[in-house]
Each structure stands twice: as C-alpha cells, then as structure tokens.
Amino acid sequence: MSSILTNSSAMVALQTMKSINSNLSQVQSEISTGKSVSTARDNAAVWAISKVMESDVKGFKGISDSLSLGSSTISVARQAAETVTDLLTEIKGKIVAAQEDNVDRTKIQTDISALRDQIGSVVGAAQFNGLNLVDGSQTTVDVLSSLDRSASGVSASKITVTAQDLSVGGYAANDVFSASTGGTISGAGDTFVLSLDAAGGTDDITIADGTTAWAAGDKITMRVGDKTASYTVTASDITSGANTVPDLIAVGMKNAIDALGISGLTVDYDSGSPGQLAFTNDGTTDLAVSGQFKNAGSGGLGALSSIDVSTASGADSALTAIEGMIQTSIDAAAEFGSTQKRIDIQADFVGKLSDSLKAGIGTMVDANMEEASARLQALQVQQQLGVQALSIANQSPQSILSLFR
Numbered sequence: 001m002s003s004i005l006t007n008s009s010a011m012v013a014l015q016t017m018k019s020i021n022s023n024l025s026q027v028q029s030e031i032s033t034g035k036s037v038s039t040a041r042d043n044a045a046v047w048a049i050s051k052v053m054e055s056d057v058k059g060f061k062g063i064s065d066s067l068s069l070g071s072s073t074i075s076v077a078r079q080a081a082e083t084v085t086d087l088l089t090e091i092k093g094k095i096v097a098a099q100e101d102n103v104d105r106t107k108i109q110t111d112i113s114a115l116r117d118q119i120g121s122v123v124g125a126a127q128f129n130g131l132n133l134v135d136g137s138q139t140t141v142d143v144l145s146s147l148d149r150s151a152s153g154v155s156a157s158k159i160t161v162t163a164q165d166l167s168v169g170g171y172a173a174n175d176v177f178s179a180s181t182g183g184t185i186s187g188a189g190d191t192f193v194l195s196l197d198a199a200g201g202t203d204d205i206t207i208a209d210g211t212t213a214w215a216a217g218d219k220i221t222m223r224v225g226d227k228t229a230s231y232t233v234t235a236s237d238i239t240s241g242a243n244t245v246p247d248l249i250a251v252g253m254k255n256a257i258d259a260l261g262i263s264g265l266t267v268d269y270d271s272g273s274p275g276q277l278a279f280t281n282d283g284t285t286d287l288a289v290s291g292q293f294k295n296a297g298s299g300g301l302g303a304l305s306s307i308d309v310s311t312a313s314g315a316d317s318a319l320t321a322i323e324g325m326i327q328t329s330i331d332a333a334a335e336f337g338s339t340q341k342r343i344d345i346q347a348d349f350v351g352k353l354s355d356s357l358k359a360g361i362g363t364m365v366d367a368n369m370e371e372a373s374a375r376l377q378a379l380q381v382q383q384q385l386g387v388q389a390l391s392i393a394n395q396s397p398q399s400i401l402s403l404f405r
Contacts, residue, residue, distance in 0.1 A: 007393060007394065009392075009393035010390060010393035010394050012393070013386060013389040013390035013392075013393045014390060016386050016389070017383070017386040017387070017390055020379055020382045020383050020386050021383065023375075023379055024376070024379040024380070024383060027372050027375050027376045027379060028376065030367035030372045031367070031369070031372050031373070031376065033367075034366060034367055034369070035365045035366055035367055036365060036366065036367040036368070037050065037364065037365040038365070046364050046365060047365070049364065050361050050364050050365045053357055053360065053361050054361060056147060056149065056357060057354055057357050057358060057361070059147045060147065060350050060353060060354045060357070061354065062144075063144055063145065063146060063147065063350055064347060064350050064351060064354070066143060066144040066145075067143065067144075067145060067343055067346055067347040067350065068347065069129070069143075070143030070144075070159070070161070070343050071340055071343045071344055071347065072128055073128040073129070073131055073133065073141075073161075074133065074161060074336050074339055074340040074343065075128075075340060076126055076127070076128045076133075077126055077128075077132075077133035077134050077163075077164070077332075077336050078333055078336035078337055078340060079126070080122050080123060080125075080126030080134050080166070081134060081164065081166060081329055081332040081333035081336055082333045083122050084119050084122055084123065084134075084166050084301070084329045084332075085326065085329040085330055085333055087115050087118055087119050087122070088119070088301075088304075088322065088325055088326045088329055089326060090115055091112055091115050091116070091304075091307075091322060092319075092322045092323075092326060094108050094111050094112050094115070094309070095108075095112070095307070095309055095315060095318045095319050095322055096319065098309035098315040098318070099315050099316070099319065101312065105309050105310045105311070105315065106310055108309055109308060109309050109310045112307060112309065116168060116304050116305070116307075119166075119168055119301065119304065120167075120168045120169070123135050123166050123167055123168065133161065133163040133164065133336070134163070134164050134165070134166045134167075134332065135165070135166070135167050136163075136165035136166075136167045136299055136300065137163075138163035139162075139163055140160050140161065140162055140163060141160070141161045141163060142158040142159070142160055142161070143158060143159045143160075143161060143343060144156060144157075144158055145157050145158055145159045145343070145346050145350075146346070146350070159339070159342060159343055159346065161336075161339050162335060162339070164300065164331075164332035164335060164336070165299055165300035166299070166300050166301050166328070166329060166332055167299030167300060167301065167302070168299050168301045168302065168304050168305055169298070169299055169302060169305055170295075170297050170298040170299055170302050170305075171294070171295065171298040171299070171302030171303050171304075171305050171306055172212065172295045172298070173188035173189070173190040173293070173306055174188070174189070174190055174210035174211060174212045174218075174293055174295060175188055175189025175190065175210045175211055176189060176190065176207055176208060176209070176210040176220070176246075176293050177189050177190065177191070177192045177205060177206070177207065177208070177291060177293070178206055178207075178208035178210075179206040179208070183195060183203050183205065183289075184316065184320075186313060186316050186317035186320060188306075189210065190292065190293040190303075190306075191290070191291060191292050191293070191317050191320045191321050192205055192290065192291045192320070193288065193289070193290045193291075193320050194279060194288070194289040194290075195286065195287075195288055195289075196265075196279055196280075196281035196286065196287040196288070196289060197281065197286055198264075198281060198283055198284055198285050198286050198287075199281075199282065199283075199284070200280070200281070200282060201280070201281040201286070201287075202278065202279065202280045202281070203278075203279050203289075204276055204277060204278040204279060205276070205277055205279075205289075205291065206246075206273070206274075206275050206276045206277075207220065207246040207249050207250050207253075207275040207276075207277070208246050208274075208275050209244070209245070209246060210293075212295070214233055214237070214238060214245040215233065215238070215295070215296045216233055216234055216235040216237070216238055216296060217232065217233065217295075217296025217297065218232070218233040218293070218294070218295055218296050219231070219232045219233070219293075219294045219296075220249055220253060220291065220292075220293055220294075221291065221292045221294065221324055222253060222256075222257065222289060222290070222291045222292075223288075223289070223290045223291075223292075223323065223324055223327065224257060224260065224262055224265065224287060224288075224289050225262060225287050225288065227260045227262060228324075228327060228331075229253060229256035229257045229259070229260055230253075230256060231249050231252035231253050231256055233245060233248075233249065233296075237249075244274060244275070246274055246275030247271070247274050247275055249275070250269050250274075250275045250276065250277050251269055253267075253277060254267045254268075254269045254277060262283075262287075263283050264281055264282040264283020264284065265279065265280070265281055265282075265283060265287060266279070266280040266282065267279055267280075268280070290320050290323060290324065292320070292321060292324045300325075300328050300332075301325050301328065301329070303321050303324070303325060304321075304325060306321075307321060307322070
C-alpha cells in the first residue's frame with residue numbers, strides 16, 4: 001500500500017546509505033591503519049590474541065639485547081683465557097730452556113716474571129661493563145635466554161655461564177706430598193711427578209699433613225696423561241674425627257681418577273698406609289702422573305707466583321706446575337667458547353622466532369590492501385548511487401503533496 005504520509009522508499013534508501021557509510025568507514029580505517037582488526041571492537045578474540053603475541057615480541061626484543069650483552073661479556077673472557085694460554089705456553093718454553101745447566105737461569109726467571117705480570121694485567125682488564133669472568137670474583141652468571149609461555153603462565157629461561165679463576169697470587173706452598181717410592185717430589189713438597197711404564201709400571205704417592213694445617217677449600221689436582229682429576233677439602237673433612245684429612249683426600253682422589261676411565265690404570269688405596277695411593281699401569285702406553293697442591297684462597301693460576309727456575313730443582317718443579325696451569329687456562333677458554341656458541345645459537349633462534357611471531361600477528365590483524373582498495377572504490381560508487389536513490393525517494397511524496405496545496 002502506498003502512503004503519502006510515510007515515505008517507505010526514503011527509509012529504505014536511508015538504511016542503505018547508513019550501511020554503505022558504515023562499511024566505507026571500516027574500509028577507510030583499514031586503509032589508514034593497515035589493520036583489519038585495530039581495536040577489540042573489530043574482533044575481540046583475534047585482538048586479544050594479537051596483543052599477547054605483540055607483548056611476547058617486545059619481550060623477545062629485550063631477550064635479544066640480553067643475549068648480545070652476554071655474548072660480548074663471554075667473548076672478552078674467552079679472549080683473555082686464550083691470551084693467558086699463549087702466555088703460559090711461552091712461560092713453558094722458558095722453563096724447558098731452564099732445564100739445561102749451561103744457561104743463565106736468572107735471566108730466564110726475569111723473563112718468566114715479566115710474563116707472569118702480563119698475565120695478571122690481562123686477567124685484571126678482562127671485564128665487560130664491570131663484570132669480570134676470569135678473576136675469581138664470580139662463580140656463575142645467568143644470561144636471560146627465552147620466555148616460555150604455557151597454560152600455567154610465562155617463565156624465563158636462562159643460560160648459566162660458569163666463571164673461571166685465572167688470577168695470579170695468593171698462593172702458599174705446603175709440603176703435603178711427603179713420600180714416594182718412585183718419581184719425583186719437587187718444589188716445597190707441593191708438586192710431584194710419577195712415570196708409569198706400560199705393561200705393569202707401578203709407583204705410589206703419599207698425601208700427608210703439611211707444615212700448614214689443612215683448610216676448607218684446599219685442593220689437590222692430579223693429571224694422568226691428558227686427563228685431570230681433583231679433590232677439594234671441605235669443612236666436614238676438617239672436623240672429621242674418624243679419618244684424617246689425607247685419608248679422605250686419598251679416597252676422594254682414587255674415586256675421581258677411577259671416574260676418568262683410563263684404560264689399564266689401577267689406583268689402590270690401603271687404609272694401612274694412611275694417605276697413600278698406589279698406581280699400576282697395565283695399559284699399552286706409558287703414563288705420566290703429576291700432582292699439584294693449591295691452598296684455599298689462591299687464584300686458579302696462583303702457583304705461578306711460586307715458579308722459580310733460578311735453581312735446577314726449581315726448574316724441575318716449575319715444569320710440573322706449568323702443565324697443570326696451561327690445562328687450567330685451556331679448559332677455561334674451551335668452557336667460554338662452548339657457552340658463547342650456545343648463546344649465539346640462541347640469539348639467532350630468538351631473532352627468527354620474533355620474525356615468525358610478527359608474521360603470525362600480521363596474518364591475523366593486517367588488512368589486505370588490494371582488497372580494501374577495491375572495496376573502497378565499490379563503496380564510493382554505492383554511496384553516490386545511494387545519495388541519488390535517497391534524493392529520488394524524497395522527491396515522490398513531495399510531488400504528490402503539492403497537488404493538495
């Protein structure tokens with residue numbers, strides 16, 4: 001039914017115009033923001049997911065910075081350890097030269113002292129942003145490596161960096177290696193060397209109370225072939241009444257050497273001979289066993305301060321001690337190298353993960369600009385047609401009403 005009082009055509013045209021304008025406003029928003037979901041009003045679920053992921057991307061940016069800082073810090077420590085290794089190797093060359101009687105050992109000792117001072121300088125300067133991983137001031141340092149999101153929440157993952165002690169000084173010799181049926185005890189009784197022939201070579205070493213009482217933190221290190229075992233005295237060892245400290249060290253060293261799994265080597269401990277370890281080499285190759293005492297509080301290279309090749313006996317003792325210190329610096333550099341490699345791998349992964357998250361967020365909320373442009377042109381045409389339709393609808397009843405005037 002037609003009516004001169006109610007313009008149904010105009011109302012339909014007006015509703016159509018409102019729909020066109022609403023769609024046009026949405027398309028213009030997509031084009032101006034570049035997003036199909038820019039507010040929670042557009043799509044609450046997708047918007048919420050995208051915001052959580054965007055916060056994760058922001059967090060991974062911070063993690064990337066943390067990994068870069070950690071890698072740089074470890075790089076400084078690794079370079080220091082490698083430099084110290086080179087300097088110790090040079091010192092070893094000097095010590096080997098001092099084994100000859102027809103040399104000026106005093107001048108050689110002067111060179112060794114200069115190299116030792118240089119090692120101290122390298123260790124002291126090996127800091128990054130105030131953090132030194134080679135001077136013994138740190139034990140472990142954590143580097144933030146990841147954010148792990150699960151149903152229970154978000155947790156941070158860290159890569160633990162083990163600091164190394166390559167400091168020089170604080171060493172005090174102690175005559176803890178008191179007797180041996182073979183081999184050589186050198187220095188002030190704080191080092192020894194055993195030579196075990198293949199196919200049955202035997203020898204023994206006795207660990208005893210030294211002139212200075214044992215203290216928690218004192219350490220005995222023994223190098224067998226190219227492997228190293230050690231035992232650190234604990235506070236409970238000191239207070240133990242049932243066993244003497246040398247016995248406890250001997251048992252601990254036996255267990256540590258057994259754990260190395262050296263083929264053909266047998267280490268026996270006899271409680272009837274306190275502190276004595278008997279070595280038997282039933283293998284097919286000769287083995288050298290050397291030992292070093294290190295007092296609590298001394299640096300990892302503390303024994304370097306006691307090296308003195310000005311005498312023949314001192315040169316012999318120095319040759320034993322330097323081997324252990326070179327291995328200490330090599331182990332430190334290798335540890336830093338492995339950890340830095342892991343951090344670099346994690347940094348590369350975090351970078352790729354951030355890119356993947358950004359791509360995922362874009363897939364959910366970014367607008368298709370080609371589609372939006374086409375829709376804008378179509379809606380602009382529809383808007384023009386709608387304006388014309390509304391104009392026509394408004395003219396018809398006015399024409400009818402004019403007849404009654």
